[in-house]
Amino acid sequence: MSAPAGTFHDRVEKALHDPQLKIALERTTGNARRKRAAAVEAWPEFSAARAAAAAIKDHALAHMAYYLEMFERNALASGAQVHWARDPDEARRIVVEICKAAGAKTVTRSKSMLGEEIGLPHALAEAGLRRVETDLAEHIIQLAGETPSHIIWPAAHRTREDVAKLFDQYHREKPPAHDVVSMVGSARKELRADFFAAEVGISGANFLVAETGAICTITNEGNAELTTTPPRVHIVTAGIEKIVASTEHALQLTRLLVRSATGADLTQYTTFHSGPKRAADRDGPEQFHIVLVDHERTKMLSELPEMLRCLRCGACLNHCVVYRAIGGHAYGGAYPGPMGSVLTPAFDGLQQTRDLPSACTLNGQCKQVCPVDIPLPTMLRHWRSRSWRAGYEPKIAGAAISIWAFVAARPALYQLAQTFALPAMRLFAKAGWISSLPLASGWTAHRDFPKPPRQTFLTMIRKGNRS
Amino acid sequence: MNAREAIFAAINKARTESGASAAIAAEAQACSEAMKRTLPALDLSDLAALFTARAGAEKVGATLERVAALGELPAAVARYVAANNLAPDFAVQPDPRLRQLDWGALRPGAPLRPDSALAVGIALCGVAETGSLVFHSGSEAPTLYEFLPLHHLVALDAQSLLPRLEDYAVFARDLAVPRNVNLVTGASGTTDIEGVLARGAHGPGRLHIVIFN
């Protein structure tokens, strides 16, 4: 990821003042929430299934080295070439070198968040390659010159009216109408030839299957197979935490992943890719490269182990009141929403990103909908406490907490403080309410505050008078 | 230390768990079994009926019909071609079971092209739970047959139906791993514009399944 523009607060202000963004987010996440709810309703033991899914991922992570070695062995046996990258820089270099060796001019990509995480779009452009995003949403944001704002619906910040404008402007053949179906048809036509022009197709992976050495992609549009089958070279970039023991485990996790993401029972295309074209095959790439990326994941094994379960379903985004208010771009990382607020500090450094884990009400809905039961609020609190200890918190806010805690730990002092503060606050009240209060503009900018009582509850109890 | 060595060293530093492969396999098996115990009950007495209900459900969106034998596939194709105003030329997956059928007046020899209107194929098996068709790529089943045509008409042997996704995983263990395993569940679609489902994104816009005995 390239560095995001402005501070978190700047980006939030921009988002909150964009009425179109709110409409777009509510349409997409609202649809997603309704469909997920219906799918979960039809699985009475869904809560037990979440625990079982977490156990499947934890099993693979507990034996990560064992399974990665097994995966590598089986992938090599299938004719795949396996590359290892410690960091985004190394990963980008490997991908670009493969493209160059293949004499590539055009590269097709099917949506991969890992690709965004390691800055692949930018690296391909820098290498002078023509990059064609084939996922519909990625196509939309490529036309708009943007980055994804959601991990499942990268164009969640765009309304259909926005998309119509983009397609009218950029498609060789304008869409015949501006309903969703006509625009989807227009993108199909626009991208058809590129699938066959590309020398290299790049995909991500939802799972790395140790037992077979195959990688699994979960898609709906059919663009992944059209990206990975016709070109001479298929490159997979995947985080090492995508490892699972078996095809069975991959399919069992897919059941929860898809229901949590789109509410379907299964995506239209669940594909296991293993090695290059076999001798008798009539289609498929001649080379199949798998680039396995660490990028802080081995560190997270000790620090944030449950986060490595993440299936990237996006349910925590769709159910997050903060995401729904500010959208994905405000977060400034490759991954937005609750899961992004845990991941981005790990990737980009806590000092620059400390707002992300703080800008959360800890309401717990993200954990409740997570298909692998990741304790997201606990992990966000982990970052807050790291940030506190490291002294990254703003001085005034930190001092306020410290002073308040000092006072609250001393009941007599606490009562004395109340004796001064409450009558002082009462001076600002009119008709029972305070609409502006010094040092409390964070509250009174948007809400009124009720006039405090003459005496506290404990004072009245002490004096023996009941209400 | 190269990247591979560095990554494994970091994993081993963080995770000390190890064990005999038999013990790990037993643990993996226990994980699968625990998941299976959570699954909603399914009526498995008639897999073809279950498959039909699931694949034909609105959110999957395939159309289906049943015929007595594979020999009746050409007649089903002819009906489909007529009903959808398609040309009688179409591509046929190079599976000998399809090539040896008597296609009558239909012309099944068309090459597969990026804009093929219709391709006729045959699935390796089906998964009733999800209404999914399974294809293993190979000389008789090139991958692109499932993705290029606008209409994909697929023959499915009722005897090949498996109850659940787990049963497919067990079934596949005895087969060579092909380049591509495709589980196809309905026609291609996208919800990328405002979360609204639209069919025919890049793959087929229509999927018609002919179940034969």
Next chain:
Amino acid sequence: MPERGNAPGAPHVGLFATCLVDSIRPNVGFAALALLEAAGCKVEVPLQQTCCGQPAFNSGADDAAKPLAKAVIETFEAFDYLVAPSGSCAGMIKAHYPELFADDPAWLPRARALAAKTHELLSFLVDVRGFSPRNVVCKASATYHDSCSGLRELGVKAQPRALLNAVAGLELRPLEGEETCCGFGGTFCVKYSDISNAIVGEKAQNVVATDADLLLGGDLGCLLNMAGKLRRDGASTRVFHTAEILAGMADHAIGEEA
């Protein structure tokens, strides 16, 4: 320490009023007292109580939260139960004290022991005491917001509704997004005031859309947030803590002067 309610064999309950109730809305504390006594408890209000430490803990300031948590443990560990008219304060003690002292072998057992007997008021009344209000009348329509900590950390959902259904004349109306956070989030609402405003703005719209006379809930922080926003938006919805309705002590809503 004043004591009230003296039935023999009655459980000895320490009422943790919470700092917000203590400072801003004592009526909730008195309502809680009355309800616990009506439910057959011997109630005490320890006078040295202040705050559970949640604002510090949620800010990541574990070192600042610990002395407060220790004080709460020392103050309440002798009681049969700690009851608080707040899901988030009860949740702090029940779910997070053991987390806070996870590496402290001296305090962890005490934190766990207190967690085990800590309850949110409304769920305590129903689940532990089998209580139902009698002869309480409130002729009004009301809608209910499920505060997040109570709902997700403690499973408070059915209990307040069961209690309110026993109030004569009260009509409960469903609230769109009743399980969705109101945007309070403790210090969040002042640190990220504009985001919080967007969230509570949507909540206020949903409340107004029910056209109910009253908005009820079980956590004063959330109620102050929603009441303050409704008031700023010019809505006439009256906001009460559920305990005030159940105790028949709902004369003056939040912000209404006596």
